[in-house]
Amino acid sequence: MKKQWQILLNGIFRENPVLILLLGCCSTLAISVTVLGSLGMGAALTFVLVCSNIVISALRKVIPDKIRIPCYIIVVATFVTLVEMVVKAYMQTLYDALGIFLPLIVVNCIVLGRAEMFANKNNMIDSLFDGLGMGIGYTMVLTAMALVRELIGAGSLLGKQIIPEEYTIRILAQTPGGFFMFGCMMALLVWGLDRHGKKFKPEMGCDENGCSNCAMAGSCTSKEKEAAN
Amino acid sequence: MLMKALSIMFVMIFTQNYVLVQFLGICPFLGVSKKFDSAIGMSGAVVFVMTLASAATWTIYTYVMVPNNLEYLTTIIFILVIAALVQFVEIFLKRYMPPLYQALGVYLPLITTNCIVLAATILNVDNSYTFLESCVNGFSAGVGFALALVIFCGVRKAVENARPPKCFEGLPITLVAAALTSLTFMSFTGMAEKLFGG
Numbered sequence: 232m233k234k235q236w237q238i239l240l241n242g243i244f245r246e247n248p249v250l251i252l253l254l255g256c257c258s259t260l261a262i263s264v265t266v267l268g269s270l271g272m273g274a275a276l277t278f279v280l281v282c283s284n285i286v287i288s289a290l291r292k293v294i295p296d297k298i299r300i301p302c303y304i305i306v307v308a309t310f311v312t313l314v315e316m317v318v319k320a321y322m323q324t325l326y327d328a329l330g331i332f333l334p335l336i337v338v339n340c341i342v343l344g345r346a347e348m349f350a351n352k353n354n355m356i357d358s359l360f361d362g363l364g365m366g367i368g369y370t371m372v373l374t375a376m377a378l379v380r381e382l383i384g385a386g387s388l389l390g391k392q393i394i395p396e397e398y399t400i401r402i403l404a405q406t407p408g409g410f411f412m413f414g415c416m417m418a419l420l421v422w423g424l425d426r427h428g429k430k431f432k433p434e435m436g437c438d439e440n441g442c443s444n445c446a447m448a449g450s451c452t453s454k455e456k457e458a459a460n
Numbered sequence: 461m462l463m464k465a466l467s468i469m470f471v472m473i474f475t476q477n478y479v480l481v482q483f484l485g486i487c488p489f490l491g492v493s494k495k496f497d498s499a500i501g502m503s504g505a506v507v508f509v510m511t512l513a514s515a516a517t518w519t520i521y522t523y524v525m526v527p528n529n530l531e532y533l534t535t536i537i538f539i540l541v542i543a544a545l546v547q548f549v550e551i552f553l554k555r556y557m558p559p560l561y562q563a564l565g566v567y568l569p570l571i572t573t574n575c576i577v578l579a580a581t582i583l584n585v586d587n588s589y590t591f592l593e594s595c596v597n598g599f600s601a602g603v604g605f606a607l608a609l610v611i612f613c614g615v616r617k618a619v620e621n622a623r624p625p626k627c628f629e630g631l632p633i634t635l636v637a638a639a640l641t642s643l644t645f646m647s648f649t650g651m652a653e654k655l656f657g658g
Contacts, residue, residue, distance in 0.1 A: 253631065256486040256487055256490065257483050257484055257485065257486045257487065257575050258483075260483045260486060261482070261483035261484075300572070300573075301540075301543050304539055304540075304543060304572070304573075305536070305540070308535055308536040308539050308540075309536065311535055311536075312532070312533065312535050312536050315535065316532065331484075331579050331582060331583060331586075334534070334535040334578070334582055335484075335575045335578060335579060337535055337536075337539050337578065338539070338572075338573045338574065338575045338578055339575075340487055340573070343573055402643075405646070406480065406481050406482075406483065406642045406645075406646070407639040407640070407642045407643040407646065408639070409483060409639075410635050410636070410638040410639035410642060411635070411636055411639035413635050414628070414631070414632040414633065414634070414635030414636040414638075414639065415632070415636075417631060417632040417635065418625075418627045418628045418632040418633075419627070421626075421627040421628075421629075421630075421632065422627035425626070425627060432629060432630045433630050433631035433632065434630045434631060
């Protein structure tokens with residue numbers, strides 16, 4: 232049980248999917264406008280992540296290595312369709328708030344990345360806790376960003392007006408504010424880790440360091456391509 | 461008809477740019493914008509696949525899914541179509557157009573999991589576009605992505621030579637630069653309505 236607890240905490244803090252692994256940026260930036268939307272998106276993603284992790288882990292010996300990415304996508308798409316139907320049927324406001332980003336969980340790098348990095352190497356119980364930890368970690372970052380963006384950008388919290396509208400910084404609730412907030416949050420994390428004597432430099436993209444610190448490593452097949460050439 | 465197509469084009473490239481206004485396809489936007497060559501290669505692959513995917517998914521949706529009441533399977537069928545299409549395009553290019561394959565090859569597998577392709581195809585059917593409008597929408601969304609990627613590639617070069625505070629080094633300052641780049645695209649807001657009488 233101790234090991235599972237470790238895996239859970241690992242997903243929430245040490246390997247936080249958004250801030251440390253730099254996965255799933257699109258939905259993080261887009262959804263973190265309202266706290267309610269963030270919690271809904273977090274719950275939807277956690278559900279999909281846990282279910283797909285369990286199924287992929289159970290099938291890890293059956294899925295042929297060559298076509299594993301399409302197989303993962305089918306498993307994930309099944310659960311996303313499930314969530315989509317439930318949300319559309321019972322939570323119309325949430326469905327409108329999430330919009331296109333609900334079906335886009337299918338191609339969310341966190342889900343595919345964890346399938347590739349964790350679920351296809353570990354047993355079902357461990358994968359369940361990994362999915363749960365990653366989901367909670369994602370939800371936490373999303374909600375923290377949404378708190379600032381909703382409070383300062385729109386002057387409200389959970390839909391209730393707190394700061395009068397003429398004193399808000401509207402740009403924070405719009406697109407540039409999303410990028411800006413995310414950058415600042417990451418800088419804050421680096422600063423905090425630095426004070427505790429830990430080095431962390433967030434980087435992303437194909438560069439001389441190879442795929443080790445690229446967010447797309449999970450779902451990217453170009454490294455195998457390079458090896459094959 | 462032409463007006464509508466032009467209007468879709470303008471909106472998708474400038475006012476509703478997928479990357480800088482709607483937060484779609486951020487991963488490749490940040491991941492592949494380091495080098496100009498790879499930015500061009502990725503953009504080319506995205507434009508190509510998005511146009512094809514829009515055409516393919518529209519046809520399947522209208523002639524297979526709607527008559528059989530399968531609209532609720534949109535997500536799962538579309539992602540399968542896109543995955544198969546990307547695979548097919550890869551094989552086809554490798555066999556018949558080796559130079560193009562050389563240029564786009566590495567980026568093709570990345571596109572299956574790129575959210576803008578799936579988003580474009582889903583939004584096509586959500587907006588109930590016609591076949592031609594869907595193709596134009598897919599194509600111009602791809603061009604919008606290319607524009608954002610190329611612009612940001614230049615911005616990033618300048619940012620990399622700068623010396624930000626230590627904790628901002630790497631991705632954080634890149635994100636702040638992205639914020640400023642997307643700020644410039646906000647200036648297009650409302651222009652489509654003026655130009656095309658939306």
